[in-house]
Amino acid sequence: MSTGSAATGGLAPPEDVVELRVHGVSTPAAEQMAQTPVQVAGDRNAGFYRARPSCAGTDRTDTVEVYRWSDLPSGTMIRTLSMVFLLPFTLLNVAVWMRPGNPGTDAAVRALCRVLGLTLTALYVLTAVGVALDLTAWQCMSSPDCLSGRSWLSWLGGRPTGLRLTALTAVPAAAIALIWWASTRPGRTFNAFRPPESTRSGHPLSTVGQWDAEPLMGRLRSIHIAAAFATLDASLLAARTAHAQGPAPATIVLTVATGAVLATCVVLVCTPPLIERDPTDPRLDGIARALRTTAIGLTIVVVVDVLAAPADWREEGGLPGYAPTLTWLFGTHAVLLAALVSVTLRPRGQRSGHRRPRYFGAPAAAAAGAGIAVAFSAELVRRVADLLDRNASAGQVAIRPPPAFTWAIYGFFRAVLITLVVTGLVVLLTRRGRTRAATAILARDFPNPPPEAVARLRQVRQAIARARSTEWLPPLVVVYAGLGGLGAATTVIDLLGEHPGDVIQRYAQVPAGLIEFGIGLGSQLISATVLGLVIGGIFAYRTPGFRRRVGVLWDLATFWPRAAHPFAPPCYAERAVPELARRITYLISRGHLVVITGYSQGSVLVAATILQLAPRVSDRVALLTHGSPLRRLYARFFPAYFDDDMLHEVGDRVGWRWVNLWRDTDPIGSWTFSGHRPDTPPTSTGPSATVDRRLPDPAGLVAPPGDSVPPPIKGHSPGESDEAFVAATRELVVRLRAGQPTGPGDDSPPTPS
Template identity: 55%
Template sequence: MTSGPQPTDDVVELRVHGVSGAGAEQILDRPHSYQVAGDGSGGFYRPRPGYPDAEGPAGVTLEAYRWSDLPSGTTVRTLSLVFLLPFMLCNVAIWMRPAARGTSGAGLKAVCRLLALTLTMLYVLAAMGVALDLVAARCMSNPTCLTGRPWLSWLGGRPTGLRLAVLAVAPAAALTLVWRLGVRPGRNFDAFHTTTNGSGPHQLSAVGQWDSAPVVGRLRSVHVAAGFVTLSTGLLIARIYSGASAVSVVLGVVAGAMLGACVALICAHCWIDAPDSGPVDRVCAGLRTAACVLTALVLVVLAVDPTPWRPHVGLPGYSMLGSLVILSQTILLFVLGVMVFASRGQLRRGATAAGGPAGPASGVDTDEMRRGFGCDGLGSGPLQGLGAPVIAAVATGLAIALSADLVFRVADLLNRRAAADGERDISAPLGFKWAIFVFLVAAATVLIGAVVVTLASRSARMRTARATVARDFPDAPPAARYRLRQVERTIARARFTERLEILAVVYACMVGAGLPTITLGMLQISPGEVVERLTGIPEAATNFGIQVGSFLIAVVVLGLLIGGIFAYRTAEFRRYVGVLWDLGTFWPRAAHPFAPPCYAERAVPELSRRITYLTEQGHGVLLTGHSHGAVLLAATVLQLPHQVCGHLALLTYGSPLRRLYGRLFPAYVDEEVLREVGERVNWRWVNLWRDTDPIGGWVFSPHRPGREPVTPGPPGTVDRRLRDPADVVPPPGDSVPPQITGHWPGEADSRFTAAVTDLAGRLRTRHR
């Protein structure tokens, strides 16, 4: 006799929202709700009893899980969109490894973590460039620059070492700020570290069972240590360049040893990734403390060291240190690309040895599969297996561009009065000018590429869109011609999503090719000189282009800030910003500890507990997930015990499981994982998708109603395509045709209601 949930006919429909971040009433499609579990960040809500229409379709009990406030509040999230974006992208890159089995995941992880460490060092170097190179070394040695600036002039006549020691507090404070911001989000997840034991053999099943707090804490300690060591190293190099003393040389050796220790710890996965290891925690914390003490000691030595400083333009050695960090990033990106290409080769050899890549069953018409968002199989496309180096290059290029523009803009601000009075220019190091030039060339190339890709793909996308509209609305009247054209354009735009991968690859290639040129700044070679020598374009034109590039970066930053604000005030804009944010924060912080926190670390365990509780009360549970909510539910199903899964059904709509996650994260979301999800719920799974959706899509088979599924067996019954819009002519009693839904949830759609009724009926039949 088995123990377990007692079956009843009562079914709870648990709705999990996606990128919309809607309120509980909107998710439930009911005007009044109350919270039954959770808190303000992540909570479960039901319609308030006593009001009409409190039940859902087929008499199910409605419940909604709202998780959109888990990562942080609106203000923090908006700022994070700008300042933490490179960190977030670097963190995502570590999860985008190829799907080949037996590859050196440890090596790829080490390279990604080292690259993340250099981003922290670059962050500190940018702050040093403003406070120490521009202000302390350049502006304070220029009387005209100090005129009218009392907040700087009080240090103008002080010794160089004292000026540097005082203003070094600014980069130290900037590092401390991101350090504290990185600690803050952990409070939301403290109660969710207990894991379940029902996970499957697949990588995605581990989502929500990660207790990344120890790993993130160790990485954070190492990054803070590396940041303070970078500050100390820059100051000591300046001291040694301008007149070495015994103390500065000794401290320089200590700083080099501590930086080597940071690199060694980052690469020691057996230490960093240990689940519970007090000694490792103490080592990392001790290294962080030692780095802070070293920085304090260096500041004291600089302030009191009587050794005279030799005249020098700018902070001595600063340009070299920045160029070395960027050169190391170039090498790491190259190594990462080589490792990934080797893994892709291994994957192809394995597929060939196994008899070729998996595809549709023999005799099945593959025309639908080819039309399925432009790919023939799961994870195919330009980024298949190349996501790690491409996204890492994008993150690095963005971080360098933001850092360079910060220094360049401040230099321009400080230089205006000095240049007007004929004093020596206060200019940014040439390496940063090269960085802006590389960004300008990469951005121009991507812009040209976007135009080319748009025009080149337009005919194919429009041809497919017209064929789709012709099949969906064969009897449309002539008066609906304008509406038909609108639908065609919407479908064509939705099919452009996959082409974005091409643009990402182009940008990454341009950044990877351009990064080595930044080291020319160490040789005092300007971009204008090289361009004029190679192309004959006057140096003045190149300098003007660099100014334009600097303003372009500022526009990007401003656009991200405004976008972050409007993303939480404009629902239409929120769809596109939200999908990128949710995609980036779904994965734990395994590379960069200052990245935004992983919402799945709380959401998946919280869903698991709630689902288990409902089944223990004798309820069948219909899980309905929109957009990223479908990903959360898939990860939840994979870790639930089998006796709980026996009382579940799954309804997904607008799901990016295959279209985005399968292409970008092939090692974690593949055909085997998706089939495991279906088997766990005994194929009580329906996936609704639309051609007008730019984010979601089919999971197993892109077949149309009335046609045989591309995938045979139970997986072929999962996907149901919805015609969108429902019609192109106004319904009786209305003056406008039905709206185009696209990626919007559409719980009020009668076809959604029919799917809920179908799955609820299957659950009740199962219980009888």
């Protein structure tokens, strides 16, 4: 078969086999993965590239086709950098999908995460309010010292307070409009991608790619925009209520109306059937839009009320009501996280085969997202306060951020410091066990190493030991999340008027200077974290090798459809999975057999895709995965969606024509059913025991003849050019053509014929 005949739609001979490769995180583009590529489907964001046909007469594939999807999660540099600042929303969205395999708690987990999402939206608005209204309009513009030398602010200096607040209300309003606009754009690209037909799989993972998330996101987006404008209204009304002449009757009515809007938002997100019901129901869309319109109209009335207020305002201190609102918001975070822990530990409706430690995934991700959001907000407000306060001296009124932000910075510093200490202890305490296991593996793979390979043997042992450190990632995440939740709880101490330094000095007998140094260091740490994320985003966009190391976490997060927060980045699986299902169905309809090869994150996309295929299609498909995180990462963090039932269903659908290649030096990919390690017995029987093939890495300890360096340690690198990959592909082609369901069960790659 030729490439041209496939591209033009000619019917191919029934025995032609297409090898469809799905790459991982930032693997080389199609131009590097295939020879003379021609795009045969898709667009510039994602597409299928056809390679030059292989030589005829082989037992491998007749045609290689590559699905390139790497631009879907990131794309342009601006979009990549924007994702850095959307990280809290992303983590909260992931928390919904990290719930345990416990149907009885699904609704409660979704409701709690969505309410927590509303608080993050409120925090986003309150951060803009703190910068524009509290620090600038209220504190700085009422101080001649702060306005001195700042012509860009002095034009409002001396103006009535109501006018200043009204003018600078444009800043938080613009921030709301910006994130509203940004959240509506990405989803439009994926609207046209739907599976070719409904799947018969009953597993929860089969909904990925079939679920039209845009109606839900449209409703959630309207609710969050309503909550955002209501938060802005509440901030303005709190200041108006503290007016020297007291609140006017109109102000009281507006306050009640604002509270009603906020309460309605909470009720709506706590009622999943109301917002998740029929996506085409116009009544539900109308309710959400009406609430959003009401909130926007209410904001206009509130601004007019503030502008019309008399000129005699009490302007001492910070913006009235702002600091207590922040403190209560952080306390609400702690309460919601505690409720989330309680719900996820509930045994009702528990499915068998899930261990209790996995249940901490949802609260851990939610706590991490909330903690990062609070830290980012606190640092931004604190930096702006320092900028405005640069001319303050003895006897002058200082521009100060709310004390709750100081507590937040202290909590972030404490969480990071303790987590780093615990991480160091874990690395030290587990080193001996990891090294012992690595030594046993090397003793099996290289029983008689030559004397000149001692140094190389040490490098390989260290690589295997480092790769096994991934097993300790989940408990460390739980440690950080727990400390972050504790930090949110301790912020409530601010309601007593206590400063972190005073409390610690009183009860821990720590010198005040050391405490202030720690808080300042925490502030610098947050700034360094933000800067590091920005630099990391730039390098991840520009440097494929760097992105391959750090991008797996981002691609793991954005694999999931948005379900908790509408401002999170869009899910690339909403396009990739249906697009893959359509392409495979098309190839089968043209008379091809298909061998799907999925590397790293690509293996996750492939597993979800196979659950979308009709039986008449999956019966003509074989599967090869390599560097796959299905067991090591996804089964640990998403037990409700990646479990043994799902893996066995994927195997059954392809007739167990499935080979998974993995290496002990790989910190991300691993075995799927049974490790077949030299130091452990097989843990699976039946057809699943034939899936995993452990590849010794490296191929040798000394330089082979004709080479000057020893074979490299490949770790998580792709292996399309490896002999083991070629042999596994050839074996699957033979089994696919013969209709054989199983293959050899040893832990070594098949010998090429």
